[in-house]
């Protein structure tokens with residue numbers, strides 16, 4: 004079998020690009036790719052410009068020493084079943100992207116000495132909780148109903164993101180009367196209204212790493228979206244994370260567009276309050292009717308907008324009203340032996356020293372030598388059914404924990420592999436402590452490590468062009484969802500934002516950001532986008548029906 008290339012996209016060269024496109028998308032995260040693919044399916048010529056050496060943003064994968072790891076796709080919910088998310092992926096990849104369901108036990112939450120298995124399916128989830136908290140049965144069902152209710156109202160909550168900004172602003176004023184009030188409360192507030200059982204709250208929030216904030220700070224909306232997202236289990240892209248970009252890029256190329264890598268954009272060109280192009284870091288200029296930024300809110304407003312436009316819009320004031328999400332550390336480890344030989348499954352591990360998520364996080368942020376408040380361990384090679392064909396006799400593990408950019412600030416201006424002994428010593432210490440967490444759960448792996456390296460917030464800054472190593476773009480605090488400047492249409496004609504910052508973090512959230520931005524760009528013709536999804540649904544139903552007709556009746 005020919006080995007697929009993990010790098011996706013085409014290296015930018017001025018002569019490979021056209022001078023003018025219908026739309027230029029800055030950044031090739033899943034939000035940018037989705038937006039570009041939808042526009043391409045509507046017949047537009049779209050140019051995606053990605054500064055990194057490969058496309059995909061956080062959905063990219065990388066190779067080192069004969070191993071491959073994903074960086075921001077550990078598992079995705081809802082895509083292994085018929086769902087809106089799956090339909091969107093199918094449409095933009097034109098059916099080229101396959102998903103593999105993980106083991107039924109997709110997450111295992113370990114709090115101190117207690118272990119809780121999150122098994123796919125609402126009933127299994129309820130059963131596990133009731134077995135552990137029999138006196139809380141009513142609360143547990145109420146909680147499950149509440150996250151389903153949030154999910155039902157979510158399209159109404161985010162409807163303004165697909166509207167013209169002035170309509171969105173009017174709509175968002177009446178929104179509190181349309182959606183339940185839990186949409187405007189923190190996770191802890193809502194859960195403590197349901198129960199005073201702190202251990203149960205700790206278990207229910209045992210996936211808080213997926214939204215990057217402890218329950219007292221995270222909006223309940225974000226918590227509920229994540230909880231619901233994984234309720235039916237997790238899935239992984241067949242062929243690894245890079246399969247996501249690889250499957251979407253041909254859709255963009257078919258309409259004459261391209262996804263360029265090594266394509267660092269320096270500035271969005273604006274004249275008379277209209278965006279008309281971009282200037283690349285090498286000085287090259289490209290023009291387009293519309294410019295979309297998938298580079299994240301901070302990058303867009305503080306780095307890409309010209310200074311006079313920043314001053315006129317008052318972006319410094321906007322930046323005061325939001326905050327960046329936490330940075331992280333990740334050990335990327337490679338082991339000799341297949342998953343079977345090493346006794347590894349696809350179940351993710353969430354390890355907590357105790358149920359006091361807020362206290363543990365605060366103690367660690369004050370002192371990095373304190374206990375890790377959360378260690379998340381993923382086994383990517385066990386999730387990809389294609390892995391053994393691509394990397395026979397090998398397995399991979401990723402170990403993630405939060406981090407502060409401040410701990411690494413002094414090396415910010417130094418170069419990779421030339422940061423000096425004290426940096427390497429700090430990394431070695433974190434690596435050893437994180438590997439120890441893995442060995443505590445999987446002692447059979449001791450002595451079998453073949454390769455490992457640690458990424459720090461400096462790595463994230465480098466491959467994402469972030470400034471604070473933030474892993475989930477903006478934080479998901481309650482008021483974030485009321486900010487009018489986090490709308491896909493920016494107050495400059497022809498300029499849009501997309502990806503997680505216009506919806507929520509997570510591959511699914513950013514993907515829906517791509518869809519909402521396309522709807523906003525289409526304005527009155529937004530129905531055409533919905534038609535793409537509807538037509539696809541009808542096509543699938545026809546195929547299923549045809550298949551059923553060909554099944555011999557017994």
Ligand SMILES: Cc1cc2nc3c(=O)[nH]c(=O)nc-3n(C[C@H](O)[C@H](O)[C@H](O)COP(=O)(O)OP(=O)(O)OC[C@H]3O[C@@H](n4cnc5c(N)ncnc54)[C@H](O)[C@@H]3O)c2cc1C
Pocket residue numbers: 029030031032033034035052053054055059060061062074075076077078079266267268269297298299302331333403466467468474475476501502503504507508509510511513514
């Ligand atoms: C460690 C980790 C684990 C995660 N695990 C999961 C998971 O299991 N499941 C899940 O659903 N989500 C997960 N996520 C979150 C998810 O990956 C992201 O929220 C999502 O992919 C963000 O997509 P986006 O479209 O907002 O853009 P991003 O992926 O943030 O992409 C932005 C792109 O813009 C580019 N860019 C920036 N500036 C410029 C410029 N000037 N010129 C050109 N290009 C530029 C960047 O290089 C980048 O490629 C994880 C994230 C991390 C960090």
